[in-house]
Amino acid sequence: RGGGASDRFIAMAALLTRVSSVPSRTLRAPGSSIHRGATAASVGSSCRRRRACPSKPTTASAEGAASPAAETASDDAADADDDAWGPWDPPLPPLDPHPPILSWYVARDLIEEWSEIANSAEDTVIASLDFDVSTVELRLTEDGVRFPDADPRSPPLVTWPDVVAIAQDEKGAYVLREGECAERFQVFSEGTSRAVSLMPSGPGSAPTALIAGFSMHRFGVGVDPMEDTARKIAAVAPIRKGARVLDICTGLAYTASMARERGGDVTTVELDPAMTEMCRMNPHSAALFSGDIRQLYGNAADVVPTLPDDSFDRIIHDPPTFALAGELFSEEFYGHLARILRKKGRLYHYIGDPASKSAGNVARGVVTRLKQAGFGGVAIDYDAHGIVATLDGPVKINGSSKPRGQKYRGKDQLRNGKGGAPGKGG
Known part of the structure; x- marks a missing residue:
């Protein structure tokens, strides 16, 4: 096999x-x-019977996915008091069957x-x-x-x-529907003008997303999309019951879902409604439609400044490449992350493999700007391919603070992943 x-x-x-x-x-x-x-x-x-012909791939439409403006996200976020933390209505109902x-x-x-x-x-x-x-x-x-x-x-x-x-x-996942040809499932994003598709990562593993030809998650020797997600969650551990968690860039919602499983009260921010349609088709993203995860839509650079001070215990920032979303790497944006993070909170910031040349260069700039923005403790987590920061240093790394020689297939190998891929988090 x-x-x-x-x-x-x-x-x-x-x-x-x-x-x-x-x-x-x-x-x-x-x-x-x-x-x-x-x-x-x-x-x-959960299945229907149908004839298939995969030689004719089609593109599903993201039409109908909820996409409230950043102003709406601002109004909702301003009410983030104790009574506002779930349950919430998902923007789309789950597929049943x-x-x-x-x-x-x-x-x-x-x-x-x-x-x-x-x-x-x-x-x-x-x-x-x-x-x-x-x-x-x-x-x-x-x-x-x-x-x-x-x-x-x-x-x-x-x-x-x-x-x-x-x-x-x-690289394809084929949806079977009664009386129709099999569809190589993908969604065309009107917002980014890019096609997004589900990509199987191997037997027994959750799929990743393929965005303009790039994998959203790393997978290969010793790691798959869920292990990739688990390492990000571990970087900000522990997430105790009732801890308020902000997930920036929802992607396939693996991060938001796993943080919720750990007991967190999760808010996730997504720019592209097409990703929500991808989640709806992905069985491993079902938790996003449970009503237990609060979903905000808009550019995180616009949404995060509207969030109240001291409102999150954990922040997981999993942005696209610096070239595509430089505003999410700015000192001004980091200042807002410091403002909304509680005193003993932890921030995780994905950057790609810190041992690689390109991500290493990005990491140095991120570390400098995080410190300038008010984070007292900043350290690289090589296991999680990111940076961990706290308002009061020093930072204790839950993973490895030293590079490893392990090679991965997936986003860190494809132009250093998010260092070259237009993907989001998740």
């Missing part, structure tokens, strides 16, 4: 026309993300399972169609993949040629 040249899948596709369906029996397929004949954790409850999503690694496992069925009496498997949040039971048939209770006269959920095409696309 996860490897092999494209001709391997073409060869497998050729096998499909020669293999016939056979009756079911219980059999577990070792070493795979798919299990034959097992009982699904949730079968069909959530459409199934097919990723490259599940597609490859389906192909491998089908190629082995010639020597087996089993045609049902258990697989995930929501980035491993849950599993569903699927039946492998001559013309494609179906749900076990599907009408055999209806089109399959996805055809084998389409499964092969999806298996070769490691």
Whole structure:
């Protein structure tokens, strides 16, 4: 799973026309993300049946995503007293049911399972169609993949040629809808004029976002998007129950969601409503629509100055590249962060891999401006790829204060990630 040249899948596709369906029996397929004949954790409850054709990617619209002006965010933020901290109405309702999503690694496992069925009496498997949040039971048939209770006269959920095409696309996530072609899910942002898509990061892991070709999270050896997020959260630990947390640049909402899981009362700021639509399609972003996270929309450089003094115990600042959002790296902006941070609070500021030349240069400027803005303690956290600051120094780093030799795939390797990618936090 996860490897092999494209001709391997073409060869497998050729096998499909020669293999016939056979009756079911219980059999577990070792070493795979798919299990034959097992009982699904949730079968069909969040899925619909449809025909697919991934050769025709389409772009979903972010129209309808709530985008209150910064003035509205200002009015709301001005009322941030004890009674204002949740629950809140999310700007968009969650998807219910959530459409199934097919990723490259599940597609490859389906192909491998089908190629082995010639020597087996089993045609049902258990697989995930929501980035491993849950599993569903699927039946492998001559013309494609179906749900076990599907009408055999209806089109399959996805055809084998389409499964092969999806298996070769490691950067795409395909949404399955009844009676329609599979969509390589992406949202076009009217605000930034960029396409944003969900990108699978590998089996058992949450997806990242691909923004104009750049990954939002680092992933690879020893780290995935959730581990990346956990290291940011660890940089400002502990987050105690009831602690007020500000997450700047929502992204896929992993940071906001994890801070909420730790017990924090979370406010998150996002410039682009298209990212909220991405979160709505991502099963791992579901907490954003629970009503437990307060969402503000607008440029953080406009929203943060409206927030009351001493209103947050923790601030997680995860901005785009300096070239795209220089105002979020300014001494003036840092001064507002110091103003709204409580006396014993902690600030985390993402910069990219501090051991790299470009992020190292950014880090030196950030450290200087944070000190000039009133932060008494400032230190680099190499594990979290960022800077930790407090109003009263010195700073105790929860991660590593020294660079490591580990290499990562993803945003820190793609033009140093946010040092070159137009991505946001999350």
